[in-house]
Amino acid sequence: MNINVKTPAVSASTEAFLKRAHKLYINGEWVDGVSGETIDVLDPATGRVISTSTAAVAADVDKAVAAAREAFDKGPWSKMTGIQRGKLISKLASRLEELADELAEIEAIDCGKPVTYAKYVDVGLTANIYHYMAGWASKVSGETVSLANPGDYHAFTLREPVGVVAAITPWNFPLVLTAYKLAPLLAVGCTCIIKPSELTPLSTLRFVEILEEVGFPAGVVNVITGYGSPAGSALVEHHGVDKVAFTGSVTTGRKIAAAATGNLKRVTLELGGKSPMVVFPDADLDRAIPGLAGAIFFHQGQVCTAGTRLYVHKSIHDRVVEGIAAESRKLKIGHGLELDTTMGPLISSAQLQKVMGFLDQGKSEGAETVIGGGRIGDVGFFMEPTVLTNTHDGMSVVREEIFGPVLCVQAYEDDDLDAIAAKANETIFGLAASIWTRDLSVAHKMAKRIKAGSVWINAHNVFDPALPFGGFKQSGWGREEGAEAIRTFTEVKSVCAVL
Structure with missing residues (x-):
């Protein structure tokens, strides 16, 4: 490309x-x-x-x-x-x-x-x-x-x-x-x-x-x-x-x-952050899928609260992954000063190389690339929006902050909220998280269980001067x-x- x-x-x-x-x-x-x-x-x-x-x-x-x-x-x-x-x-x-x-x-x-x-x-x-x-x-x-x-x-x-x-x-x-x-x-x-x-x-x-x-x-x-x-x-x-x-x-x-x-x-x-996004099977996917894509691809993923880890119920896994991939194809990649650009470059050559290194390591550990994964051109520091599946918590792409447009997806089958929250909390970070469900009881129960300074329900990256911002853990x-x-x-x- x-x-x-x-x-x-x-x-x-x-x-x-x-x-x-x-x-x-x-x-x-x-x-x-x-x-x-x-x-x-x-x-x-x-x-x-x-x-x-x-x-x-x-x-x-x-x-x-x-x-x-x-x-x-x-x-x-x-x-x-x-x-x-x-x-x-x-x-x-x-x-x-x-x-x-x-x-x-x-x-x-x-x-x-x-x-x-x-x-x-x-x-x-x-x-x-x-x-x-x-x-x-x-x-x-x-x-x-x-x-x-x-x-x-x-x-x-x-x-x-x-x-x-x-x-x-x-x-x-x-x-x-x-x-x-x-x-x-x-x-x-x-x-x-x-x-x-x-x-x-x-x-x-x-x-x-x-x-x-x-x-x-x-x-x-x-x-x-x-x-x-x-x-x-x-x-x-x-x-x-x-x-x-x-x-x-x-x-x-x-x-x-x-x-x-x-x-x-x-x-x-x-x-830093490695923010989880938890999608329940009853989520409004017409609303959730664009929101999930925006959470990871906004500013090329160079956001401390970026939704980098996606935990989605097995029953809707394929539809959500395909939907996010489709959203990534809609992005207009180019110079930030072009009015129709919706995704620009990474900040530097060093950052681009760092992100590509994470991708190489993730692939060697068994991650599968659904879309993206490559550099774009040889002018500037552009890379493709990337979605990885078949990931697990032992992988460096799941554990470490990449600071690039890379989404790591995991499917879950458990209906126990404590078990789901434990997966979301399996990180040294605790900056932000989002929960996607129509069930407000489930949403608020999960918000209490997730260890993060900001928890958003049916949205991601909501900032306001009146809301305290900061993180748990590291x-x-x-x-x-x-x-x-x-x-x-x-x-x-x-x-x-x-x-």
Whole structure:
């Protein structure tokens, strides 16, 4: 299979942005990196260089942390009222909506995702997160406490910002996953340093230009671009950082947890997933089959919550598998900037090779390919949407996070919910899951049994700023979004006065 890949024209504003010299953003200024080194940013659909970013080193991190520390300790950000912070956050959210077309173009060419999805999913959800968290800014408070001991006391709690936060984001959803961290930390009065992936730094850099435009004070948000080492590691280990909020791999998450012990900084980790989808024989297949296909093929499977393990009752196994294969044939594979594209490339040559390696290993272990399984063309990093059957829990394709458009299917015959849930829970991960049935009693019983931070019923990948998000087991620590996000960026102080 081959596709004709050309880079479509972009708007004048996006073209001008791509051509800019992208520096570091520290203390309200765009500055050169100490090393003078740059990193090529590639269009994954063509493999061509579309821009460059600055490769920060430890000395740059020191400057950024100092700026964030100054802005937090001496103001003005932490000294503003919640309403003042909320107004600025709302202004930012509205400006993101106004610039949705440009931001979507940047996200599409940088990440390889379809531009339509980038506009309505990435930018739309991002703006909603800031709108939602803007409302929280004026509602962060403690509570009065009635003490257990006798006596005359006035006791209460204060909820205060944790301080300087290092927000480290991955390459698959830069705008959204930055918002998961930045919106609540700004709402409560923290300051931060953002470290985007070196593969996809562009939308974060454009976002900070917008943040500067709407009037955020200097030092409140700083951006360090560069590699995980030295930039990311220097940031995580820095004693001037009070908390790390990270989204990425389990391997890197473990390293961050270990590095954080230096000054016992707080840590939130949103890590990998191997999300099960359980389909019962009574499921509405006309609704379920497109939903199951979307769960694995959306953004080429490069989603931490992607529905990668499908457990389907034997009585409907063949119909479901054939239906998903048919849905995959409908996908229009091409450059993300083409308006009719519904599936773009993988992020890099390395990621493509990693996914193909998993497929080779799966086939050697007995997995059967129903559809897909190959690379598409020799330009860019495209691969076919893939469905594997005859899989079992001992296979690497079933156990490990692939981060590509690969679905592993298993049939089951058992009607015992505990046994079905045990299959779904047979993983080190616990990020998300979906249940497909018309029987709401079965659905809610299964939701209680499945060990995952998000469980969706008759849907997959439903995200909302009000819903807490995070994982069980090795899928991470803590929660983002909703009221839980406010808690994770604050400390509770108890105050007791003897009357």
